[in-house]
Amino acid sequence: MTSFRKAVEARDPEAMAATLAENVVFRSPVAFKPYPGKAITAAILRGVLRVFEDFRYVRELSGGEGRDHALVFEARIGDTRVEGCDFLHFDADGLIDEFTVMVRPLSAAQALSEAMAAQFDRIQREAIN
16 A cells, blocks of 8 residues: 555655645646646645545555555545545655546546646645745
8 A cells, every 4th residue: 555545644744745746737527727846736635634534445456566556535525426436656766756646437527627726726825835
């Protein structure tokens, strides 16, 4: 089990941030442009903790000599069920340098987009502080 998974399951945003490389690139399931950097990625992940309810990982896959992991999850946003996957790539130091999220179905992606849009001013402030 990855240290990131343990941190998420503990709902520990500081431990989650500690697994990120300074040059991490986050790719959102609902925004086209990537978000480069540890500060914004950590702030987005804190926002996700606020948005997702009943979050749990249901499967973990790995490959690429242990540097690539896929963490399949289930969650809720209000009454909308979300299924998704966190695709993580780890650098030579064991820190996440690529983080891509996919979600389904379309109704879940729309609910996530709306919920995160409502959080985004706070996320941007947190990334600066």
